[in-house]
Amino acid sequence: MAQNIYDNPDFFAGYSQLPRQVRGLDGAPEWPSIRAMLPTVAGKRVIDLGCGFGWASRWMRKQGATSVLGLDLSKNMISRATADANDPKIEYRIADLETVELPRAAFDLAYSALTFHYIRDFSRLVRMVHQALVPGGELVFTIEHPIFMAAVHPHWIADEDGRKTWPVNRYAIEGERQTDWFAKGVIKHHRTIGTTLNTLIRSGFQILAVEEFAPSVEQIAQTSELAVELERPMMLLVSARR
């Protein structure tokens, strides 16, 4: 079973205060980029893998999704999402994406935000999602960028000019990475970009777009702390079609 940090009280207390958890999708600077990658949602059956508090699930319904199934490992998340939903066409379920079984050709759109880097067996999950989509169905997901995750000590350093610099090492050595983030020993699974994309391609997906989130000039004007995200790729956004 996957590590369930979200039901650790310390983690959950800190995590719940993140802008993207308090303000929802508008608190996530990469959301405009994700929106631009999403196909038309109206009329689609959507699955939201790692739905958290359900912000995206509810947004999908507002866009006209005919149904949304939100899955998350965390009871905390699912109970909060369920309490906030009040929509019979959104169903939330506790599920471990490492072992989940999904029905065949039951969805038109699979969406996942910042979840897949917690998954050890990405290949299994991608195959499961592929068969759960109808032909022509799309998968849109974000992960922490492999460059963001790779190093033993992933924190800002300075170069000789004092410029904020992101350290990269162990990039080709895939596998577990432990970090402290609201709790000690949060486990993530590093895979290269190549492995990430080739896993999709070998499962039968066609890659539609690959984006590496960078803040826009307008976003930096509004939130100057975002400027530093021009220095490193922080998130990888991928859309693919079955």
Next chain:
Amino acid sequence: MAQNIYDNPDFFAGYSQLPRQVRGLDGAPEWPSIRAMLPTVAGKRVIDLGCGFGWASRWMRKQGATSVLGLDLSKNMISRATADANDPKIEYRIADLETVELPRAAFDLAYSALTFHYIRDFSRLVRMVHQALVPGGELVFTIEHPIFMAAVHPHWIADEDGRKTWPVNRYAIEGERQTDWFAKGVIKHHRTIGTTLNTLIRSGFQILAVEEFAPSVEQIAQTSELAVELERPMMLLVSARR
């Protein structure tokens, strides 16, 4: 016109001594990975973009390519390639890939090694290559990895444990990068991985595989200096189909 460092005598003298120029393809540690990405070459009309001394062009002919057209900006390169060829089915031409015009549907395979990161207008070149391939034709190319190229000061540093670490900054800021490599002020053009792949996709290519060269256990056993290339992604290898 693109910068022509290869006809700078200092550059050419140093460059000609690189293992991959002296020993050819076997001197390039990424060559086994490239080979694995190449389709069957026999019976194909091949174009080699940035052919250098013609090592790959000659290899393609040995594999049974019906013809090879090798293009390079450098007179030095083309005259050496021509002298080494002795094969009427290999034609070498001096050409600037920034402005080159290629015939329509004239090739089955386009190959390029460590050249495209010197190209300012990648989008134009990709469109030109796309129309020069037959439908179903493939493009296989390598570039310096965007992570390798991005930083203002691209050189090894050490992390707090003394581990070799590669610095990343200015990743999202695309454009010119100047480095000193056998000559002062060698100009390269940094593009993110996202831009690189999306340019291909938007031109009508389907991405077949994305590899980030890392040395194998056997390669490290033979050449221990290669071990450091596990720390950072040094080259990006892409195959795509028209």
